[in-house]
Amino acid sequence: MVYTVSSSEKLRKSAADSETKALLYLMNFHENRDEIHYFVVDFFNDLTGMDRMAGRLWDIQSKGAKNNSPKALGKELVTLYKNFVSYFEFDSYILFVGGVSSAVRIDSTKNIFKMDNIQESSQKKLKEGLIEEAQSKTYINPSDITDKKIDEFLRNVLFVIDDKEPSDYVKSIIKDHIALIPKNNELTAIFNEIRKIQSDKKNTDPVESISITSIDQSLYYYRHLTSGQIKTLVIGRLINKNPFEKACPVPFIDIYSSFPPESRKDALEECKLAFSRALFNKNCAEEFWILFNEIYNKILDYPNKNVEEIYSLLDKYTKQSCPDFDVLSLKYFIATVKEGLQNDN
Known part of the structure; x- marks a missing residue:
C-alpha cells in the first residue's frame, strides 16, 4: 500500500500566517507538544506534526478566514478526511481557523472544541459541506464517502480557533515568565522569519503525485522543520x-x-x-x-x-x-x- 501526495500548494501571505500560527500552536499549545519533533510542510497537508522516530502524525489544515460558516468548515475538512481514509494512521485531525460564524458553537467561549460543541443544525451543514467537497475530489475514492466513515472521522476532528497575535505565538516559545521577552514588534519579526523559512519549504522540488510507503520517507524531501531549529532561531535573535x-x-x-x-x-x-x-x-x-x-x-x-x-x-x-x-x-x-x-x- 502507498500514500500519494496530492493538492500541495503555494499560499498567499494571510494563509502563510495561518500555517505558521498552526505550527507554533502544535509546538507550544497542543496537548502532545512534547512528543512532536518534526513539522512537515505541505506534504500530507498544510502542516503535519511528526514524532522523533516518525511513528505518529498530527495533521493540521489551516484556514485564515475569520467568519467561517458551518458548510465552509465542512469543505475545509476535505484534506484531513483524505488522510483519515488513507493508508497511514494519524493521531489527530485538526482544523485551525481564524474564526467561525455565530451559528457554529454551542459554547462560544471555547476556542478548542470537538463536534459536541457544534450546534445540531450546523453539524448537518458541516457534514453536507464535507460530502460535497469529498465528492468533487479525484483523490478520494467514492467508496470511502460513507455516513459511517464520515461520522467516525468527525468525532475525531479537533477545531482550533486562532485567538492570538503572531507575537503571542513566539512569546510562548520563550515562556511567559521570562524577563527577557523583547517588544512585540521584535517578536513579530521572529514570527515573520519562521514564516519565511516555512514558506521556503514550498519552493523546493514539487512533491505532487509522489508516492511513499512509510511515514519517514516524507522526510527525504526536506519539507520539514524541527522544534530544535525554531528554538535555535529564537535564541539567535535574542542574543544577536x-x-x-x-x-x-x-x-x-x-x-x-x-x-x-x-x-x-x-x-x-x-x-x-x-x-x-x-x-x-x-x-x-x-x-x-x-x-x-x-x-x-x-x-x-x-x-x-x-x-x-x-x-x-x-x-x-x-x-x-x-x-x-x-x-x-x-x-x-x-x-x-x-x-x-x-x-x-
Whole structure:
C-alpha cells in the first residue's frame, strides 16, 4: 500500500500566517507538544506534526478566514478526511481557523472544541459541506464517502480557533515568565522569519503525485522543520548571534586556552553538544529558560564582569536545574550569550 501526495500548494501571505500560527500552536499549545519533533510542510497537508522516530502524525489544515460558516468548515475538512481514509494512521485531525460564524458553537467561549460543541443544525451543514467537497475530489475514492466513515472521522476532528497575535505565538516559545521577552514588534519579526523559512519549504522540488510507503520517507524531501531549529532561531535573535558558530566565543578564550592543546577541540565540541542537549531537552524547557533569563540579566547588569564572575553570581539551584550542563559547558553558554550581547552594543 502507498500514500500519494496530492493538492500541495503555494499560499498567499494571510494563509502563510495561518500555517505558521498552526505550527507554533502544535509546538507550544497542543496537548502532545512534547512528543512532536518534526513539522512537515505541505506534504500530507498544510502542516503535519511528526514524532522523533516518525511513528505518529498530527495533521493540521489551516484556514485564515475569520467568519467561517458551518458548510465552509465542512469543505475545509476535505484534506484531513483524505488522510483519515488513507493508508497511514494519524493521531489527530485538526482544523485551525481564524474564526467561525455565530451559528457554529454551542459554547462560544471555547476556542478548542470537538463536534459536541457544534450546534445540531450546523453539524448537518458541516457534514453536507464535507460530502460535497469529498465528492468533487479525484483523490478520494467514492467508496470511502460513507455516513459511517464520515461520522467516525468527525468525532475525531479537533477545531482550533486562532485567538492570538503572531507575537503571542513566539512569546510562548520563550515562556511567559521570562524577563527577557523583547517588544512585540521584535517578536513579530521572529514570527515573520519562521514564516519565511516555512514558506521556503514550498519552493523546493514539487512533491505532487509522489508516492511513499512509510511515514519517514516524507522526510527525504526536506519539507520539514524541527522544534530544535525554531528554538535555535529564537535564541539567535535574542542574543544577536548564531549560538552554534564553530569559532570559540571570545569571552571563553581564557578558559579555552587553559585546556591542554590536544584536548581543546574535543572540549569545545563537548560544550556545544551539552548546550544543544539543554536547549532541546523538552523535559527541562522551563528550567532552561529560567537559567537563560538569569544569565542574560546578570550580563546586562554587570557588562564588565568576565565569564567566571558571571558564573559565580548565578543562583546555585538555577545552575543545577539543567542536568545537560556541567560547569564547563555552562561557562561556555555564558560566554556565548555574553558575546552576542556585546556584539549588539
